[in-house]
Amino acid sequence: MVPVTGTRLALSHLNLTIKTEWYPWYADEEVGGWTEVYDQLTFASVREAGHEVSVGLLEGPMVFQSVVLKLIMSLLFFSLTITTVIATLPKQQELDRISALPGQPPVTFSQFSGYVTVNEQHGRALFYWLTEATSFPEKKPLVLWLNGGPGASSVAYGASEEIGPFRINQTGSSLYLNEYSWNREANLLFLESPAGVGFSYTNSSSNLKDSGDKQTAEDALVFLIRWVSRFPQYKHREFYVAGESYAGHYVPQLAEKIVEYNKALLQPIFNLKGFIVGNALIDEYYDFIGKIIYWWSHSMISDTSYRSILKKCNFKGVHKSQECDAVVRYVEAHEHGNINEHSIYTPLCMELLNNTMRSPSFKNTLLHRRASGGDTDAGVPVTGTRLSLSHLNLTVKTEWYPWYADDQVGGWTEVYNELTFASVRGAGHEVPQYQPQRAFILFKSFLAGKELPKS
Structure with a gap:
């Protein structure tokens, strides 16, 4: 028994x-x-x-x-x-407390950051940043956020560009509050994963070469187990895992590990309620086909190149042929133009974020099942997600309809018995960065277990 x-x-x-x-x-x-x-x-x-x-x-x-x-x-x-x-746990927790970040405005919520060792033998330690809810944090759920990549920092992207409480001003010298921060509805735990990403590290260089999805999921589970020992107030709390891009692999694999771990316990400590993934890499075959269809349907490539890719690329192959690589490289170099592939209607602008994240004061202070997608992302386009979902033979609960934000169409959605699909109109790869209000409405509806608004 x-x-x-x-x-x-x-x-x-x-x-x-x-x-x-x-x-x-x-x-x-x-x-x-x-x-x-x-x-x-x-x-x-x-x-x-x-x-x-x-x-x-x-x-x-x-x-x-x-x-x-x-x-x-x-x-x-x-x-x-x-x-x-x-x-001794409250003392350990208190050592991780952040009094304030450089240039931070006054806030009412608590912040913590630090390291949790996940493998003593190899010296692997993962870095986290917790921003508690703006009100009644003891009653709000805990949401773990994972960026993808592989190799994308959850602190630099998820926390600082998307769903976190702060934004960086134009000079890069101070912070201001994000009106649509998800910590209005939940306690946000940003994890730098796997080891080697962001502030997370390993003392064994071989770990960087051998790291894969399996080890990443195992390390994340060990992190959570040890983290809730440091923060026991979050044991048994409603818990969600969220992420984007390559986290389409990380998030469901970690969720599966948590379910397996819970089954082995008489009294599980993780009250996992669900997960949400944006612009997810799900299946290489459908993702690749979906990308080419998106490029063509948005006039980013010529008919000649489109037909050439369909002819020369084996979409089911693990490795692309030289002929396939050549035509794809040609398209990206000569036909796409100088655009932001992850948001084809907005310009590139990364200098501000890079300067702030690299500043010693910022680093020193920190160191003390819903599928969604933005419809302007050509790197991991919504077409790939839809192709993947179409082959799952899901049972439709609520048929396709437009959902609304401030009397404007926020996107389109379809609800299945098993999950909900939603697109976000006008959003790029990092949905909360490009459409923060619509992303917040989507997140709030998800936590409440409600369908997206129809008017």
């Missing part, structure tokens, strides 16, 4: 440091069970015991009574150790 395998699976994700390796322990010259001692806790199994260990054993021979007594003594020591650790 609640087998030891679940406990062991849960412990295996904590990456605990072994103090005494696995061995059988004894009671009256009989194997009482098996145990392994970590720096942080002790695991012990009790041989032949059922769900209620003491009841099952005390009904048996006297030898089992001594087994229970020894286990109780061990658990007493364990509970005293845990109590000591928990007593």
